Amino acid sequence: VEVGGGDDAAVLAPTPGRRLVVTTDVLVEGRHFTAALSQPADWGWKAVAVNCSDVAAMGGLPRWLVLALTVPEGTPVSRLDALYAGIREACRAFAVDLVGGDTSGGPALSLAATAIGEAERVVTRSGARPGDRLAVSGPLGAAAAGLALLRRDDPAAAELLAAFPALAAAHRRPCPELGAGPRLARAGATAMLDVSDGLAGDALHLAEASGTGLEVDEARVPLAPGVRQAAELLDLDPVALALGGGEDFVLAVALPPEVDPTAHALVECGRFTATSDRRVRLTSHGPAPLAGLAFDHFRPDG
Amino acid sequence: VEVGGGDDAAVLAPTPGRRLVVTTDVLVEGRHFTAALSQPADWGWKAVAVNCSDVAAMGGLPRWLVLALTVPEGTPVSRLDALYAGIREACRAFAVDLVGGDTSGGPALSLAATAIGEAERVVTRSGARPGDRLAVSGPLGAAAAGLALLRRDDPAAAELLAAFPALAAAHRRPCPELGAGPRLARAGATAMLDVSDGLAGDALHLAEASGTGLEVDEARVPLAPGVRQAAELLDLDPVALALGGGEDFVLAVALPPEVDPTAHALVECGRFTATSDRRVRLTSHGPAPLAGLAFDHFRPDG
Numbered sequence: 001v002e003v004g005g006g007d008d009a010a011v012l013a014p015t016p017g018r019r020l021v022v023t024t025d026v027l028v029e030g031r032h033f034t035a036a037l038s039q040p041a042d043w044g045w046k047a048v049a050v051n052c053s054d055v056a057a058m059g060g061l062p063r064w065l066v067l068a069l070t071v072p073e074g075t076p077v078s079r080l081d082a083l084y085a086g087i088r089e090a091c092r093a094f095a096v097d098l099v100g101g102d103t104s105g106g107p108a109l110s111l112a113a114t115a116i117g118e119a120e121r122v123v124t125r126s127g128a129r130p131g132d133r134l135a136v137s138g139p140l141g142a143a144a145a146g147l148a149l150l151r152r153d154d155p156a157a158a159e160l161l162a163a164f165p166a167l168a169a170a171h172r173r174p175c176p177e178l179g180a181g182p183r184l185a186r187a188g189a190t191a192m193l194d195v196s197d198g199l200a201g202d203a204l205h206l207a208e209a210s211g212t213g214l215e216v217d218e219a220r221v222p223l224a225p226g227v228r229q230a231a232e233l234l235d236l237d238p239v240a241l242a243l244g245g246g247e248d249f250v251l252a253v254a255l256p257p258e259v260d261p262t263a264h265a266l267v268e269c270g271r272f273t274a275t276s277d278r279r280v281r282l283t284s285h286g287p288a289p290l291a292g293l294a295f296d297h298f299r300p301d302g
Numbered sequence: 303v304e305v306g307g308g309d310d311a312a313v314l315a316p317t318p319g320r321r322l323v324v325t326t327d328v329l330v331e332g333r334h335f336t337a338a339l340s341q342p343a344d345w346g347w348k349a350v351a352v353n354c355s356d357v358a359a360m361g362g363l364p365r366w367l368v369l370a371l372t373v374p375e376g377t378p379v380s381r382l383d384a385l386y387a388g389i390r391e392a393c394r395a396f397a398v399d400l401v402g403g404d405t406s407g408g409p410a411l412s413l414a415a416t417a418i419g420e421a422e423r424v425v426t427r428s429g430a431r432p433g434d435r436l437a438v439s440g441p442l443g444a445a446a447a448g449l450a451l452l453r454r455d456d457p458a459a460a461e462l463l464a465a466f467p468a469l470a471a472a473h474r475r476p477c478p479e480l481g482a483g484p485r486l487a488r489a490g491a492t493a494m495l496d497v498s499d500g501l502a503g504d505a506l507h508l509a510e511a512s513g514t515g516l517e518v519d520e521a522r523v524p525l526a527p528g529v530r531q532a533a534e535l536l537d538l539d540p541v542a543l544a545l546g547g548g549e550d551f552v553l554a555v556a557l558p559p560e561v562d563p564t565a566h567a568l569v570e571c572g573r574f575t576a577t578s579d580r581r582v583r584l585t586s587h588g589p590a591p592l593a594g595l596a597f598d599h600f601r602p603d604g
Binding site: 007009012014024030031055058060066067069070099106110114124125126 | 305308309310311312313314315316318321322323324325326327328329330332333334356357359360362366368369370371372401402403404405406407408409410412414416417418419421424426427428495496511
């Protein structure tokens with residue numbers, strides 16, 4: 001960063017030969033976060049994390065961030081301080097520079113972040129080919145389980161949240177797969193995205209963008225620790241949390257046959273096909289269309 | 303643009319050897335614009351324009367834009383269509399590519415735009431030296447006069463707005479100085495910014511950032527056509543509109559003695575000094591401190 005805040009704009013020196021990867025996401029209080037379930041520092045963290053995750057999902061390494069805030073009148077300074085503390089913590093954790101911003105009054109607290117990264121090799125959503133494997137970079141369901149338990153607000157939910165602190169953390173402080181993104185791009189991934197809407201819907205996006213079929217095997221989808229117990233308490237099928245629950249921010253990738261998923265710490269859980277079927281083989285119920293498994297009610301505003 | 307909307311992020315190919323210039327600005331309904339004074343297409347235009355202006359003010363050429371919107375529930379589709387039409391018109395007019403965006407529900411309409419440009423030579427606010435001239439790239443006061451007349455909403459104001467259509471346009475559809483920014487950077491400008499808060503306050507920013515004194519000569523500050531007539535109708539000193547009124551988006555630059563302002567279509571209106579005085583020589587009242595001439599009530603929310 002050559003010129004940071006305080007001037008009309010930030011000045012950055014891009015790395016020669018790399019592509020720029022740019023993404024923007026806005027989080028709004030009452031919709032993407034609420035004081036009942038998380039803290040202002042968490043909101044700041046999350047605004048940085050979700051944007052960095054999008055850069056990683058293209059095979060890029062996030063480097064710079066700008067942030068446009070709207071802040072209701074009468075917001076206590078301590079709340080803004082906490083928000084910025086979370087932003088700075090995330091920037092430090094993910095090695096991105098906050099290079100500029102703008103703040104305006106407004107009726108709700110909102111955080112519009114734009115992340116800029118660099119990539120040697122870009123991986124879009126649309127390059128999967130029949131015969132490629134579908135693999136994920138980590139276990140699923142933690143964010144949805146954490147959110148559902150936080151909403152329950154009863155002693156049994158509190159006990160489970162205490163036993164599996166990663167569940168609430170997955171909702172409040174998601175960690176994007178910053179190392180895995182560029183690594184999988186180098187390894188030859190043919191398509192990639194981050195799981196923000198639930199694996200069922202996001203894997204469907206990969207297949208649709210690539211014009212392939214897809215068969216997901218539920219039995220091979222890795223569940224995060226505590227998800228099974230949360231599902232039992234919540235009287236849900238764990239598959240709903242693992243496939244329909246969003247915001248896990250693991251990467252879902254298409255790998256050509258010659259790339260070994262286990263060599264890249266990936267878990268194989270499906271296969272792209274030459275058909276037009278895009279479905280999941282459910283352990284208990286048999287095959288079901290992927291399109292039926294997007295569960296909007298696992299969102300903070302659901 | 304190699305990958306546009308619909309993927310996790312946009313992919314851009316930066317020009318080798320150039321610096322990146324990045325800025326973000328958020329506009330909120332009721333604060334930066336209101337349906338009583340301008341149309342949704344104007345709001346979209348303005349969100350693009352103000353960000354492009356910041357890039358120009360660094361000596362850069364804006365190339366790419368991303369946009370994060372919050373939209374109240376129940377917003378008519380026709381309003382959003384008009385907003386996007388204005389965004390697209392401005393992108394076409396300023397030759398920038400809209401490469402990505404995000405939309406969320408929220409309690410107010412807000413537009414957080416991030417512009418990314420490229421610069422061969424960057425000009426910050428802090429390089430002015432004693433002996434440099436202060437010059438502006440265009441006449442001042444039009445946006446403030448236009449806004450004040452639109453607010454008046456009486457026949458005399460309407461008549462003046464009809465006689466000088468550029469006044470309302472300056473408020474509704476500002477045009478950033480995209481050509482002048484890089485040209486003045488090449489010509490050797492030592493400091494530069496865009497006049498968004500009023501020339502008095504913005505020239506003061508240049509002097510403060512550069513650690514110089516500054517003497518502005520009111521008699522040489524160019525007034526936009528109609529500003530004098532608007533001031534008379536509004537019972538204001540025209541200097542209030544020209545020096546205190548914001549959002550003109552002309553460039554204010556510091557030029558070293560060897561650069562001729564007229565050769566660059568600039569109007570000289572002051573001089574940076576080695577003193578600590580930062581003042582304006584008012585034609586009618588003699589010298590006054592620049593700091594006293596920022597008029598916050600010439601803003602849409604004032």
